[in-house]
Amino acid sequence: MDRWIALLAGLLALVVGVLFFWLGGPTRTEIAQRVFVVEVRDNYFDPPGLSIEPNDRVVWIVKENAQGDGHTVTAYHPSQDRPLRIPAGARPWNSGPMTQIGQSYSYLFALPGVYDYFCALHEQQGMVGRVIVGSTESASAAEQGLPAAAQSSIPTIEELSGVVGEAFNAIALLQGIEYLAGQSQMALALRQLKEFQGVFSRSILAKALAQQGVREQFENRVSMLEALLNRGAPLSAVAQTVAQAKALLDALTRP
Numbered sequence: 001m002d003r004w005i006a007l008l009a010g011l012l013a014l015v016v017g018v019l020f021f022w023l024g025g026p027t028r029t030e031i032a033q034r035v036f037v038v039e040v041r042d043n044y045f046d047p048p049g050l051s052i053e054p055n056d057r058v059v060w061i062v063k064e065n066a067q068g069d070g071h072t073v074t075a076y077h078p079s080q081d082r083p084l085r086i087p088a089g090a091r092p093w094n095s096g097p098m099t100q101i102g103q104s105y106s107y108l109f110a111l112p113g114v115y116d117y118f119c120a121l122h123e124q125q126g127m128v129g130r131v132i133v134g135s136t137e138s139a140s141a142a143e144q145g146l147p148a149a150a151q152s153s154i155p156t157i158e159e160l161s162g163v164v165g166e167a168f169n170a171i172a173l174l175q176g177i178e179y180l181a182g183q184s185q186m187a188l189a190l191r192q193l194k195e196f197q198g199v200f201s202r203s204i205l206a207k208a209l210a211q212q213g214v215r216e217q218f219e220n221r222v223s224m225l226e227a228l229l230n231r232g233a234p235l236s237a238v239a240q241t242v243a244q245a246k247a248l249l250d251a252l253t254r255p
């Protein structure tokens with residue numbers, strides 16, 4: 001009888017423990033919600049590839065429109081007269097033509113998988129992009145089936161899993177911090193920066209920057225960005241510092 005009571009007590013403790021952890025622990029949605037910014041240029045996305053976590057948000061911002069006809073950000077999906085190149089069940093998106101500099105479009109990536117997208121006006125010029133959500137190990141997108149120009153410019157899953165992918169991510173993350181600062185979301189901008197600093201020192205990106213002899217320079221830019229955000233410096237100063245950090249990363253994204 002005593003054994004049963006002990007067993008029941010043990011089970012009860014386990015259930016309470018699990019419930020406590022489940023209800024009290026931070027969930028992925030609380031710590032995620034990072035904002036990555038992809039710049040929309042003539043005629044490419046910068047950066048063209050990202051590797052993110054579920055519930056991260058991507059904001060595309062138009063930076064160039066020399067032709068005047070604008071750009072779109074459109075998912076490869078049958079609803080857009082294209083083959084399905086996003087996870088089954090994921091919501092397709094289409095920004096429609098964006099013609100104003102500074103115009104933006106945002107999408108929250110909820111489901112894991114590989115998402116390919118294109119600009120409806122410049123797909124044939126290779127204006128395409130890719131977002132991997134969740135583990136890159138489970139990503140198994142067909143690397144075939146795009147127009148030739150798109151095929152040659154879309155980052156491969158292998159690239160996005162390595163140092164090129166980390167550099168792309170860092171660029172979009174820093175651009176995201178600039179975007180958040182521009183929205184007066186200083187606390188979010190700082191949190192995103194702290195999280196980046198936390199993982200940077202152990203990253204292959206840090207190693208690659210060290211090999212290029214610019215790691216210290218890059219870290220100085222990131223520290224300066226933190227100081228600027230902390231004292232609510234003008235957005236122009238924030239943008240300039242992000243641009244300098246980005247210039248150091250750009251060297252890693254070119255073959």
Ligand SMILES: [Cu+2]
Pocket residue numbers: 043070071072119120121122127
């Ligand atoms: Cu375009």
